Amino acid sequence: MKRIRVIPVLLIHKSGLVKSEKFKNYRYVGDPVNAVRIFNDKEVDELAILDIDASRTSTKPNLRQIAEIASEAFMPLSYGGGITQIDEVKEILFNGIEKVILNKMALTQPEFISRISERFGTQSVAVSMDVKKNWLGKYRLYSDNGSKIVREDPEELAARFEKMGAGEILLNSIDRDGTYEGYDIEILQRVSNAVTIPVIACGGASGIDDFRMAVTDGHASAVAAGSIFVFQRPHHAVLISYPSPVELKEKLYSQL
Amino acid sequence: MIAILDYGIGNIGSISNMLRKIGVKAAASSDPSVIANADKLILPGVGHFDYCMQQLKNSDFYELLHKKVLEDKIPMLGVCVGCQMLMETSEEGREKGLGWIKGSVVRFKADQMSASLKIPHMDWTEVHPTDSCLLYSGIANPRFYFVHSYHVLCDDPGLVTATAKYGYDFAASVQSGNISGVQFHPEKSHRFGMDLYRNFSKLY
Numbered sequence: 001m002k003r004i005r006v007i008p009v010l011l012i013h014k015s016g017l018v019k020s021e022k023f024k025n026y027r028y029v030g031d032p033v034n035a036v037r038i039f040n041d042k043e044v045d046e047l048a049i050l051d052i053d054a055s056r057t058s059t060k061p062n063l064r065q066i067a068e069i070a071s072e073a074f075m076p077l078s079y080g081g082g083i084t085q086i087d088e089v090k091e092i093l094f095n096g097i098e099k100v101i102l103n104k105m106a107l108t109q110p111e112f113i114s115r116i117s118e119r120f121g122t123q124s125v126a127v128s129m130d131v132k133k134n135w136l137g138k139y140r141l142y143s144d145n146g147s148k149i150v151r152e153d154p155e156e157l158a159a160r161f162e163k164m165g166a167g168e169i170l171l172n173s174i175d176r177d178g179t180y181e182g183y184d185i186e187i188l189q190r191v192s193n194a195v196t197i198p199v200i201a202c203g204g205a206s207g208i209d210d211f212r213m214a215v216t217d218g219h220a221s222a223v224a225a226g227s228i229f230v231f232q233r234p235h236h237a238v239l240i241s242y243p244s245p246v247e248l249k250e251k252l253y254s255q256l
Numbered sequence: 257m258i259a260i261l262d263y264g265i266g267n268i269g270s271i272s273n274m275l276r277k278i279g280v281k282a283a284a285s286s287d288p289s290v291i292a293n294a295d296k297l298i299l300p301g302v303g304h305f306d307y308c309m310q311q312l313k314n315s316d317f318y319e320l321l322h323k324k325v326l327e328d329k330i331p332m333l334g335v336c337v338g339c340q341m342l343m344e345t346s347e348e349g350r351e352k353g354l355g356w357i358k359g360s361v362v363r364f365k366a367d368q369m370s371a372s373l374k375i376p377h378m379d380w381t382e383v384h385p386t387d388s389c390l391l392y393s394g395i396a397n398p399r400f401y402f403v404h405s406y407h408v409l410c411d412d413p414g415l416v417t418a419t420a421k422y423g424y425d426f427a428a429s430v431q432s433g434n435i436s437g438v439q440f441h442p443e444k445s446h447r448f449g450m451d452l453y454r455n456f457s458k459l460y
Contacts, residue, residue, distance in 0.1 A: 003380050003399075043446045045380055046401075071273050076401055076444045093302075096269035098403070098444065120266060121303030123376050123403045167376060198374045221374050 001253050004215055005045040005222035008229040008242065009202060010035060012051045012081070015065070019226050020052075021178030023130070023146035029230050029238050036069050039229075042242040046076040048101065048170065048224060050128070052145050054082025055104045063091055070096030080128055089116050093124060101170060103128045104143050107150060107157075110164050117165030122197075126168040127161045129154060131187050132175055139187050146174050154187065155194040162195045169199045170224065176204025178227050183210055188218030200224050208243060208251040215256055258282040258457060259294035263315040266302035267335070270443040278450045280457045288317045295330055296460065297321070301337030305361065305406070306349030308337045325356070329434045331460035336404065339430065339437025343408050357432050358411040369423025376405040381420045383428040383440070389417035390459040391429065391436065395451045400428070400440035407439055436460075 010032060011018050017035050018026040029035070032049070039047055049069065054061060061082045070077055079092055080101025089100050105112050106127040116125040130142045131154050141150040141157060150157070158169055171191050173184040183201045192199040198221035201214035205225035214220040232239040243251075260271050260282055268284045275282040282298075283290055291297070299321075301308045312318060325332050334342050343353045346361035353361070364375050382399045385392040392398055398418075407426040410416055417436070420428040429438040436456075442449030 001382070005379060040446075067269075070269065074274055074277070074444065074446050074449065076403075076441070093266050094269050096267075096273050098267075098270075098441075119303065119307065122405075123378065124266070124303065168378065196374060198376075198378055219372065221378075
């Protein structure tokens with residue numbers, strides 16, 4: 001049976017855990033270390049932790065918080081936000097994080113991807129791409145947490161990131177973020193088909209059916225989500241949840 | 257005491273964290289005097305095969321490692337690239353491996369796999385152990401987290417202690433006497449990994 005990774009994405013903003021909608025309207029969800037502990041107890045496949053302030057405000061990664069998170073998490077972890085130095089990458093990886101996630105640095109200094117992959121392996125560096133469809137129906141990439149537009153074509157960029165040594169692409173849809181409208185299958189398929197490395201779908205998931213479609217229609221290798229793992233609908237109460245192994249098996253793996 | 261061999265390569269923190277969690281006495285160290293006192297060894301490894309081999313060869317404990325494993329025959333467990341380094345050669349690089357297990361490390365053969373399976377293999381995957389391998393004692397439906405583009409190929413298939421499937425069946429773990437290796441990351445595999453490390457600490 002083929003399994004695919006189902007990855008909660010946790011956003012850190014002003015040291016707290018938040019969830020956004022279309023990269024805006026942050027809502028406080030709780031303490032990150034505590035949330036990671038709960039996800040650990042639920043035996044999640046993997047966790048991605050993104051500090052959404054660090055790059056924009058040019059702050060360094062909070063290594064102490066990262067180490068604290070990793071010491072209680074016995075699943076694969078990735079971290080992104082504010083990483084600009086190879087020594088920071090080393091520190092993060094040695095503290096028990098498997099992968100660093102680059103966003104702005106991948107665009108401004110793509111050779112940084114190569115430096116990381118040559119030293120620590122391609123599996124240790126992922127690139128996060130934030131995309132948005134414009135009014136002409138054209139997909140555009142954004143940096144700086146969705147605030148700056150990037151000229152190059154997302155598919156070409158993804159292929160370049162792979163060539164530079166990225167082991168994985170985290171593809172975020174800004175339009176779908178926090179909306180429960182489902183993944184943007186079109187761009188997912190385009191980017192997945194443009195690279196041979198795994199692409200992780202992110203943005204818009206409302207449930208397991210969306211996970212399945214991301215793989216069968218969007219050709220994603222793994223799926224990520226935020227809102228559905230931290231909120232309970234219809235009233236959006238904060239509640240950390242994760243599908244059970246039986247649910248995943250019946251509704252996801254067996255349908256692929 | 258288990259010594260986690262520190263030669264400047266990645267996943268040492270994760271392994272220490274998990275051993276601490278399950279209450280197994282361990283020390284991550286590059287100090288020969290510490291390693292000399294260990295009764296078991298864990299050889300971690302992530303990243304490029306050649307870089308790992310070069311770092312290991314340049315470590316202060318390289319000779320001691322040979323003595324502890326080959327003469328004293330204390331149990332040792334290689335993890336991920338630490339498992340691959342047990343072999344003689346790797347398609348990933350030019351460096352010779354430790355050569356303690358006859359065979360090589362080969363890249364996943366994309367032509368024998370469906371195009372939808374990407375390389376690296378980065379997934380939770382079920383492993384199928386042989387009945388005799390003690391590492392998996394008492395673990396029901398074991399599954400582990402894998403991240404790799406290469407896997408080991410033993411000359412003697414009898415040394416393979418578990419297989420997993422990604423496109424085709426490959427060796428997920430190997431053992432030859434006191435020398436064992438696992439391709440996956442037990443330290444990132446929740447209770448499955450805790451049980452495996454517990455078994456290594458108690459049954460080996």
